[in-house]
Amino acid sequence: MEKNKKILIVEDEAVLSMQIKYEVLQMGYSVTGISDTGEKALASIGKEMPDIVLMDITLKGKLDGIETADLIHKQYNIPIIYMTAHSEKGTIERAKLTNPYGYLLKPVNIKELQIALDVTLYKSMIDEEKAELTERLLSMTRQQHIILDNASIGISLVKERKFIWVNSKLAKIFGFTREDMEGQDTRIIYPSQEACEQFGKEAYCEIAGGEVYSTEIELVRKDGSNKAVDTSDLSAGSIWIIEDITYRKRIEDELKMKNEQLEQINKELKEAALKEYRHRLEKEDMLVQQSKMAAMGEMIRAIAHQWKQPLNILGLIVQDIQNSYEYGELDKTQIDSTVYEAFRQINFMSNTIEDFQNFMKPDKEKRFFSVQKAIGETFSLLSAQMKIYNISYSFTCHVHNKTFHNSTETEECDECKINSYKNEFKQVMLNLFTNSKDAILDGREKGLIREIDVGSIIIDLYIKGEKIIIEQTDNGGGIPQGHIARVFDTYFTTKVAGKGSGIGLYMSKVIIEQHMGGSIRVSNGEKGAMFTIELPYVADCSYLLKKA
Numbered sequence: 001m002e003k004n005k006k007i008l009i010v011e012d013e014a015v016l017s018m019q020i021k022y023e024v025l026q027m028g029y030s031v032t033g034i035s036d037t038g039e040k041a042l043a044s045i046g047k048e049m050p051d052i053v054l055m056d057i058t059l060k061g062k063l064d065g066i067e068t069a070d071l072i073h074k075q076y077n078i079p080i081i082y083m084t085a086h087s088e089k090g091t092i093e094r095a096k097l098t099n100p101y102g103y104l105l106k107p108v109n110i111k112e113l114q115i116a117l118d119v120t121l122y123k124s125m126i127d128e129e130k131a132e133l134t135e136r137l138l139s140m141t142r143q144q145h146i147i148l149d150n151a152s153i154g155i156s157l158v159k160e161r162k163f164i165w166v167n168s169k170l171a172k173i174f175g176f177t178r179e180d181m182e183g184q185d186t187r188i189i190y191p192s193q194e195a196c197e198q199f200g201k202e203a204y205c206e207i208a209g210g211e212v213y214s215t216e217i218e219l220v221r222k223d224g225s226n227k228a229v230d231t232s233d234l235s236a237g238s239i240w241i242i243e244d245i246t247y248r249k250r251i252e253d254e255l256k257m258k259n260e261q262l263e264q265i266n267k268e269l270k271e272a273a274l275k276e277y278r279h280r281l282e283k284e285d286m287l288v289q290q291s292k293m294a295a296m297g298e299m300i301r302a303i304a305h306q307w308k309q310p311l312n313i314l315g316l317i318v319q320d321i322q323n324s325y326e327y328g329e330l331d332k333t334q335i336d337s338t339v340y341e342a343f344r345q346i347n348f349m350s351n352t353i354e355d356f357q358n359f360m361k362p363d364k365e366k367r368f369f370s371v372q373k374a375i376g377e378t379f380s381l382l383s384a385q386m387k388i389y390n391i392s393y394s395f396t397c398h399v400h401n402k403t404f405h406n407s408t409e410t411e412e413c414d415e416c417k418i419n420s421y422k423n424e425f426k427q428v429m430l431n432l433f434t435n436s437k438d439a440i441l442d443g444r445e446k447g448l449i450r451e452i453d454v455g456s457i458i459i460d461l462y463i464k465g466e467k468i469i470i471e472q473t474d475n476g477g478g479i480p481q482g483h484i485a486r487v488f489d490t491y492f493t494t495k496v497a498g499k500g501s502g503i504g505l506y507m508s509k510v511i512i513e514q515h516m517g518g519s520i521r522v523s524n525g526e527k528g529a530m531f532t533i534e535l536p537y538v539a540d541c542s543y544l545l546k547k548a
Contacts (some may be wrong), residue, residue, distance in 0.1 A: 005029050005121060008050035010068065011083065012036040012060050015521050016106070019485065020054065020083075023110050027117065038063030038071075045076055052101075052120055057084040057091060066091075069098040079124045081116050083108060085514050106513070107488075112276065119269055126262050133251050133258075161186045161200070175222035189219045191226070317342050369422040371468060371535075372397055372461055376410025378429040379457075382437070391440055391455035398462045416461060418468055418535055424511045428520075431504040432472050432531050433457065439476025439528060448477040456527075468537040475527035487522050 007029050011017035017034045024031055032048045035041040038059055045053075053072060057065040069080045082095055085106040095103070101120040104112055148155050154170030156163055163181045171178045174189055181188070190196035199217065218226050317338055324330040372395060379386075379393055386393065395410055396403040404410045440455035449455070455475065462469040479487060488509040512520040518535035 005052070006032045006048070006050040007117070008032045008041065008044060008053045009034045010036075010038070010041040010053060010059065010065065011056045012058075013056075013519060015519075016108070020108060020113070023113060024054075024117075027114055029117065037061035038065065038068030041068055042071060042075075045072065045078070049076065050078060051124070052079050052081060052117060054104075055080050055082050055100075057082055057095065066094050066098060069095075069100065073098050079120050081120055107509070115269075115272070119265065122265070123262065126258055130255060130258055133255050137251050137255075156181075158186060173221075173227065174219070180222070189221075191218065191220050314342060314346075366419050366421060368417045368419050369425075370412040370414070371416050371418060371425075371470065372410055373412040374422055374426050375429055375459055375461075375470070376404070378426045379433060381430070382433055386437065386455075386457075389437065389441060389455060391437060391457060393457055393459075395459040396461065398460060416463065416468065418537060420516045420535065421511075424515055428508040428511050428533070431508045435505065436472065436474035436476060436529070439474060443475075443477040443528075446477070449475065463537060466537055467534045470533040470535075471530060472533075473525045473528060473530040476529065478524040478528050479522065481524075484522060484524070488520075 007024050009017050009020055009024070009031060011020065011034065014036075017036070021031050021034060032050045033044045035044050036059070038061055040061075041053070041055075053069070055065045055069050059065050059068065063071075065082065065084075069082070072078050072080060079101040080098060081102045081104060082100050083104045083106060084091070084095075101123060102116040104116055149167045151167060151169060154167065154173045156166040156170050158164065163184055163186065166178055166181045168178060171181055174181070187193065187196050190199070221227050321330065321338060324334060375395060379395075383393075392405070394403060394405055397413060397416065399413065399415055436457050437455070440449065443449040444451055444455075453475075458473045460471040460473075462471075488505050490503065490506045509520050512518045512533055512535070516535055518533060520531065520533050522529060522531050524530065
């Protein structure tokens with residue numbers, strides 16, 4: 001890799017663009033700038049010409065990434081590498097028309113980024129050399145034609161007794177135009193077929209022996225008149241031309257070698273990309289399964305906490321029946337009351353199982369659902385644990401300025417509905433709640449939070465333009481500054497061995513950004529971590545029809 005090669009990053013997601021900039025700088029490249037729209041990217045290129053453009057396909061503004069890349073290709077011919085979370089066929093077909101040098105799927109893998117940049121620079125260098133050699137070859141050919149066409153003697157190139165090319169002087173000698181002669185049999189300038197064949201035999205014997213053929217002969221013009229021709233003129237090229245093409249052949253060989261090298265690189269790159277793609281699919285499948293197992297483990301712990309109280313109550317009911325029987329106090333009224341209470345506890349336990357079953361079902365298609373209701377349902381699954389650990393819950397809907405302190409009281413809000421995957425969203429919230437719970441417990445162990453202090457998980461919901469924003473904060477002490485950039489990395493965890501898999505937040509980012517088309521980021525608030533989720537928002541107006 002050549003040092004000081006300049007990269008322009010075109011990405012409208014601030015966190016991702018800064019991460020890419022950091023990695024690119026670490027690789028030894030320089031960054032001319034970061035643009036979050038196509039218009040800004042074109043303006044930036046006009047000021048400082050980069051060597052490569054890393055282009056996000058989906059951009060805000062009037063120009064998307066593909067349209068911007070097309071303009072860059074036409075105006076500046078700068079290599080483009082696309083970055084995208086989309087793999088729809090239509091998008092890929094549009095992108096291919098701009099002749100990109102590569103594609104990178106989000107989240108961008110550092111190793112893939114390194115390979116893409118190195119290969120793009122090499123391919124760009126090969127393309128430049130190829131264009132230069134081609135232009136030199138064309139220039140030489142044009143110069144040869146100019147020289148030969150302006151020669152004072154007649155010159156032609158003959159192959160298999162046909163005029164392939166003639167200069168203006170030769171055409172004038174025989175009274176033809178160049179267009180009349182080129183492609184015609186040489187017979188047209190001989191007085192007879194016998195004369196043509198005789199000349200061919202004599203000339204062939206001399207040329208085959210490595211000699212220059214020289215003679216005088218009468219040939220015929222277009223108007224039928226004879227034309228005496230000195231064979232010294234003729235041997236200079238009116239019939240045969242011998243040309244030294246060593247330099248041209250060397251250029252052609254170099255071009256051929258470069259093309260073969262490029263084809264080999266493309267083949268190896270394709271095989272490596274296919275192998276990496278398959279490996280990545282296998283890895284992602286494994287991560288999905290691990291994430292499901294981790295979520296299932298969390299659910300089992302939640303069930304244990306949810307069932308603990310009703311099981312105790314059922315035990316007391318059984319004991320009370322036994323005592324009442326022994327003392328002769330068991331009557332129909334007490335039996336009815338006891339049975340009612342027992343079934344109430346059993347129904348609670350049954351509903352708990354049903355809630356967990358629904359939670360684990362995968363979403364097959366998008367549907368409208370209330371964001372705040374989904375958040376409340378998720379927290380209620382953990383309510384027994386949170387109560388034991390002395391952790392409070394607060395949810396504020398800033399659309400209606402309502403605050404709920406009990407997850408079961410959270411209302412369904414028609415205005416705060418989105419069209420997406422409900423259970424996947426609930427899995428993200430489960431990961432965030434669990435992360436906050438663990439942070440609070442860890443903070444108590446480390447003395448950052450007093451044992452008597454109540455843990456706090458606060459949710460704020462906003463609608464801003466075409467986005468719905470969820471902010472979750474806790475008082476668990478926050479994330480070490482050096483770890484913030486790695487929070488969403490695969491297998492990264494700050495928890496002690498056995499208490500964290502390092503895939504929950506990674507899968508949360510995949511769900512939010514790749515499945516739901518949103519974004520998720522983390523920062524430190526006043527007392528702990530703050531996770532911010534932004535999702536596309538399109539109002540569901542069906543509830544207005546119901547009211548009407």
